[in-house]
Structure formats: C-alpha cells, structure tokens
Amino acid sequence: MTFSVTILGSNSALPTSERYPTAQVLNVSERFYLIDCGEGTQIQLRKYKVKFSKINQIFISHLHGDHCFGLMGLISTFSLLGRKTDLHIFAHPDLEKIVNPQLEYFCKDLQYKIIFHHINPKENKVIFDDKQLEVSTIPLKHRVPTCGFLFKEKKGLNHIKKEMVDFYQIPFKKIHGIKKGEDYITPNGEIIPNNRLTLPENKPRSYAFCSDTAYTESIVPIITNVDILYHESTFLKTDQKLANQTTHSTANQAAVIAEKAKAGKLILGHFSTRYRDFKLFKTEAEEVFKNVELAIEGGVFHIPYKNIRLAGY
C-alpha cells in the first residue's frame, strides 16, 4: 500500500532548464492525486513515469500562473490519449471561468467530463474523500486566495491473526466482519473476543502541502502530527524582508511551523531563483527542525506504515 509524493516541479515562478514550476503527485495505492499543475507538468509526469490514466483528481492551491499554466496542456493530452473518465478539478471558482473559454476553443471534442469543484480557500474543510483518502483545505496567507491541502489516509481494517483463523477454523465469510471489529462465535457457542483475534490497523498516514504562504501559525492545529509536511521556503532568512513583501516564507519559518506541528518530516521547496545553493535552505531549517529534505524534481518521498503487522489475511 504505497503512500508517496513525487516532486514534479518545485521552483518559484521563474522556471529554469532543470527546474519546473510547482506540481506534485501523491500516489496512494497506485491512484495518483495531482497537486498544482505548473507549465510542463505533463512533461514531468512522463519523465517520472506516472500513469496519466490513474489521475482523476487535480487540486489547485491558487491561481498564480506557476501553479496552473500546465492545466490546458494536460487536459488536451488526456483527450488525445482517449480518456473517457471524469476529471475532477478542485480549485478557486475563478479557475472554471478562466479555463472554460479555452476548453470551448481548444477542446471542443473532449470525450470526457471535467468537473470543477469550487473550494473556499479561507476555510478548513473536507473537499474530497474516496475509499482510501480524505482531502481537506488548509487556509494559507498569500497575495491571492490560497490554500494548502491535507491528505489523510482513511482508517483501515484491523489485521486478523492467521494462527487464530487456523486454530478456530474460522470460515472465510466471517473474516471481513472480524477485521471490522466483530467477535467470533464458534459452532459450540463460545464467544472469542475480537481483541484476541486481531491486531490494530496500521496508523493512517498523512501528507500536508502548504504552498504559497507567508508564515502563519494558524495552520499548526490543522497539520499537527502530519507524517510529511511540504512547506514553501521561497527565501532564506537573510531575505526576510522580501519574504514579507511577497507573502512567502523563509526556510527558518517553514521549520518553525514543522516543529510546532510535530511533523515527521519537512520538505522545503518553491525556492527563488536568486539562490544557487539550495543546501543553504536545508542547513537553515535544520537549526530548528531535524528531519528536513529538499523538493528537487524527481524526488520521491515514501511514507511507510508506522506499525506494520504481517497478517494472514
């Protein structure tokens, strides 16, 4: 059961020949959730071999070009690839207004539906859930309405102990109920309590994406105990003034948020092109928070289960 995030692009507004504008893809059991869609996202998806057909949801944090200019190209490519499945785009309502005239002009013969889900970046709210995942908005502080996204795996089933299945000769049809928490009643009427038959489920995993934003502690309660926090750090603290002016964060501020939120790991990204040595971001953040990584294109961050149990079923 994979739960990993791949960095497709993580530069700030100005891309370079190696660094792309913001886009990430979260892989949850081989379903791919796209987060932001800067120019060239489809090229990066190919490069890192993400299956286009497994993307059904796109989450757009805000309507600056470096977070959404890749959408039209991706939508067209989906069409050329013969897509039939609905595509769900979660974004500020303005996106639909901007994209619709382009769809009408460039994609008249689209064979699949695009469904826009209007989100309010100012509120912390569940905007999507499926069998395995729940996604909620994280209000951020930027020049235009912006939110991050918290991806939380859903509570799974308990693990049944194989040796107990063998010992009690539990029939197959009873297994699912026991995984869900039921006791087992033997043919003789003996009640075997659930906690003798099972081990607790795996702890649900979580990922928080927070870009772009000025330092804001208001997000801490929402992301507390997240396994991985991606937090933008456009600047170093020597350029705090610039960060304030442009409503971005420094590596130091991102680390303070990670520390306060007791995050498992902090990924820094959205670096300004003014810096040549990105290691400085890691060094600066590590003064405050220990587990820091840099969001470089192609980087894959896996979140393993914390309490993996080997169960028979």
Next chain:
Amino acid sequence: MTFSVTILGSNSALPTSERYPTAQVLNVSERFYLIDCGEGTQIQLRKYKVKFSKINQIFISHLHGDHCFGLMGLISTFSLLGRKTDLHIFAHPDLEKIVNPQLEYFCKDLQYKIIFHHINPKENKVIFDDKQLEVSTIPLKHRVPTCGFLFKEKKGLNHIKKEMVDFYQIPFKKIHGIKKGEDYITPNGEIIPNNRLTLPENKPRSYAFCSDTAYTESIVPIITNVDILYHESTFLKTDQKLANQTTHSTANQAAVIAEKAKAGKLILGHFSTRYRDFKLFKTEAEEVFKNVELAIEGGVFHIPYKNIRLAGY
C-alpha cells in the same frame, strides 16, 4: 551576421519527457524571432541559452494548443524579468480573444505592452519588416486556419573594396553612399563608377516554416529557392491515410515540396509519437530530396552567406 534557426520543440501534439511541442527561434544578427510557442517553450529557451530580452516578435502559425500553450507562461516570465519593451504577437485574431482574459487575470501589473497583430492565414502577405528582415505568411492547409512564415533577409549594402578606398583616399563620410550604389567624384572631378569601387552585396538568406499542413503545392511559388525549408512530416507514407484524415503530411510529401521549391535544405519535424525511429523520416525523404535533416530539440541550423566577400568596411 548570424542567420540560424534553433529547434526548441518539434514533436506533434503529445510531448514526451525529451520532446517538446512546436517552437523554434530564428536568430538574425542576435535578434530572436520566436515561431510558435508550445508548452514549455520558456524552459527550452533557457536550456538553449536564448536571451529572453532579445525576443520582441512572436509568430503563431495556428491555434492548436501544441503551438501556443506556452504563451502565457512566457508572457508572465517576461514580466517577472522586468521587461519594459513592447512584445508583438502575430497570430489569427482569435488568439487575442483567448489570451486577453488570461492577461487580465494573471498579469494585471504587466509593465510592458503586448501588441497583437491580426493575420489572415489565407493570404500570402508581408506582415512584418524591420531593418534586417521581412516576414510574410504562407497559407497552409490544416483543420483550422493555419499559415507558415517566410523569413527573408533584406537586401544589404554593397561591399566597398578597401584597396580602392586607400588608392583614392576616399573620405569616411562618402563610404555609406558608395555602399548604397553612388559613384565617387575625386577632388579633381574624376568620376569613379560604383562598380569599380564595390563588390555585390551578400545574397539575402531565407527560411520558411511550414507547420501544420497537408500536402499543398500552392506554397511552392512562395518558397521557391528558400535556403532552408522546415516542413512538417507528422507521418511516414505507410500512414498516408492518417495524414490525409488529420490534414498532415508525410516525409515523402515534405520532400516533394522541397524538391519542387528547389530548397537548399529540408528540415523535417512534428513527428507523431507513434514512431520510435525518426531516422525513417530522413530515409523516406532522401528518396526524393538530398539535403534532409531532422528537427530534434536543440538542433541549430546555420545559413551562411553564399557569396561572402571580405571587405575593408
């Protein structure tokens, strides 16, 4: 005096991790003329070290996404780089209608002017000229209104012979007039005819860009004797049916056009992703026309002067 074309992208509609949608840049004496602007053009411009500030004209052949989805990103980047110079975009009138709402939303604070020049893809007409270059439209045959562009260097000045300047002690202020064709009158009243003082100018160079199009001989008179012809070849002739259905050309057809037009060189591009081995395009075209190259990203095609003379001034 450079006259060269750099391929930024030359795949057909579906980009891959290495191959970008259509964009090329023509370098005429270090002024850069952008031709089409598929997604990722700005990334390719960086990769091939084209100076953004030297691009003042963009020519868009037609309004399919793979020829223009990179425009908004490039316009935004120009703005972030502090551009103040006007940007001229030559395209079908619909482009302005599509781009304007996006400019209003994403680029409210643009510090430079964008001037749209509406072109009629159905007519062969000069749409731009400056000191060094003249650009005219080449009507093409495609599913939407489409034209190619013929770039022709302007007639230059004659070359003055250094030994004649020395012999007659021609004063500096007379040089420009003689280069333009004037005779020289010595202080004694002797008339020295221009053809004794000069050698003919360099032959003006030319480049024709023809994408996307079905086979159409109507373009031959417009591009006759062009130094380099870029002609799309989306398909091989084994897929002639597909070429016809989609109003594209085969490598064979592109070569026939090059042969009929007596082009100096043929560059093939816009290959469908269905083919793995692009050399097949070259082989097929070479059966008809000798001087064939493939448009691969990063390829630079120089057009040297045919009659270079070393002149003193």
